[in-house]
Amino acid sequence: MKMAQGEGVLVTYALGSCIGLCFHDPRLRLGALLHIMLPINMETGRTHPLKYADTGIRETLKQMEARGAMRSRMTVKIAGGAKMFEIAGGSGLGNIGQRNIESVNAILKRENIRLLGQEVGGKVARTLFFDVGSGQGCVRSYGQKDIFF
Amino acid sequence: MAIKTYDQMNSLEIDTLREIGSIGTGNAATALSQMLGKEVRITLPEVRIMGYNEAIEWIGGPEAVTAGVLVKMSGDMGGIMLSVQKLELVNIILETMLGQSIQDYEELAELERSALIEIGNIMISAFVTALSGLAGIDVNLTVPAFAVDMQGAILAVPMAEYGGMSDYLMTIGGNFVCDGKEVPSHLMLSPDLRSLNFLLRKLGVSDE
Numbered sequence: 001m002k003m004a005q006g007e008g009v010l011v012t013y014a015l016g017s018c019i020g021l022c023f024h025d026p027r028l029r030l031g032a033l034l035h036i037m038l039p040i041n042m043e044t045g046r047t048h049p050l051k052y053a054d055t056g057i058r059e060t061l062k063q064m065e066a067r068g069a070m071r072s073r074m075t076v077k078i079a080g081g082a083k084m085f086e087i088a089g090g091s092g093l094g095n096i097g098q099r100n101i102e103s104v105n106a107i108l109k110r111e112n113i114r115l116l117g118q119e120v121g122g123k124v125a126r127t128l129f130f131d132v133g134s135g136q137g138c139v140r141s142y143g144q145k146d147i148f149f
Numbered sequence: 150m151a152i153k154t155y156d157q158m159n160s161l162e163i164d165t166l167r168e169i170g171s172i173g174t175g176n177a178a179t180a181l182s183q184m185l186g187k188e189v190r191i192t193l194p195e196v197r198i199m200g201y202n203e204a205i206e207w208i209g210g211p212e213a214v215t216a217g218v219l220v221k222m223s224g225d226m227g228g229i230m231l232s233v234q235k236l237e238l239v240n241i242i243l244e245t246m247l248g249q250s251i252q253d254y255e256e257l258a259e260l261e262r263s264a265l266i267e268i269g270n271i272m273i274s275a276f277v278t279a280l281s282g283l284a285g286i287d288v289n290l291t292v293p294a295f296a297v298d299m300q301g302a303i304l305a306v307p308m309a310e311y312g313g314m315s316d317y318l319m320t321i322g323g324n325f326v327c328d329g330k331e332v333p334s335h336l337m338l339s340p341d342l343r344s345l346n347f348l349l350r351k352l353g354v355s356d357e
Binding site: 013014015016017018037038082084085086087088096123124125126127142143 | 303
């Protein structure tokens with residue numbers, strides 16, 4: 001997870017089934033970019049909370065609130081959750097992206113954070129840029145035009 | 150002692166995997182050589198156990214576009230096997246099989262894609278056949294899946310699949326030498342940890 005205030009662009013590269021979340025508090029111009037890989041943390045030792053949607057989102061919110069961010073002002077944009085490989089016969093592989101999307105949505109709702117935009121699903125990898133000043137997100141994919149959201 | 154994460158393996162266990170990698174890659178090279186009708190040799194294979202970021206840097210950065218053929222293993226051993234095909238290898242395959250080459254992955258049409266899938270599938274199958282023969286186990290493989298995209302996202306597939314158990318990727322592979330040119334080739338074997346333990350026990354190197 002990376003955080004910046006005032007100005008600057010945060011970036012996370014090549015999101016496949018992973019999801020990138022851009023947290024933004026417009027009044028403070030405070031932004032955080034979180035990159036999660038899996039929907040739910042079932043680690044016993046919990047050594048990597050930021051790898052999972054549930055513990056990652058809560059940890060990020062905690063750190064943003066420690067810097068004065070308010071949940072009522074906060075917004076989130078998300079990108080990722082693609083299915084990179086389509087395996088015939090569906091053996092469970094490749095559902096991780098979809099599970100990540102569902103988990104992120106459910107947790108944001110539970111934490112009362114407004115979801116402002118999403119570029120999720122499909123089959124393409126995405127590189128996500130997040131301008132912490134304006135709160136604008138940009139998704140770059142191979143062989144496609146950049147998408148601003 | 151059963152291994153809980155890849156980085157807990159001792160040097161004997163890693164040597165064993167290197168040997169498997171050597172035999173498997175050798176078989177894959179033979180299969181490739183038969184398909185292409187030219188001599189293909191291999192350089193010394195390496196076994197690397199890397200964190201995701203390290204693996205991405207090793208293979209050339211997250212946003213570099215590459216072709217990947219992925220097969221899922223089940224049966225006595227579960228896991229994922231991935232063949233990462235860089236443009237050099239792609240062009241050797243296409244020039245030999247179809248008499249053409251490409252500058253960019255976007256030029257791949259249906260026919261070229263299926264040639265690459267087939268080559269990837271044959272190399273993976275040759276690798277796994279050697280491995281299962283050596284260990285005396287039965288491994289089933291799925292139909293191969295194919296993707297052309299940023300390699301960061303392609304490598305993240307085995308990471309995400311087994312990410313709950315380990316933060317490391319195991320790659321076994323070496324470079325092929327074809328027409329006197331060294332072509333980087335990455336075959337990645339990512340067994341789940343239960344299977345890795347089973348495999349090492351079958352090969353008689355796990356000390357429990």
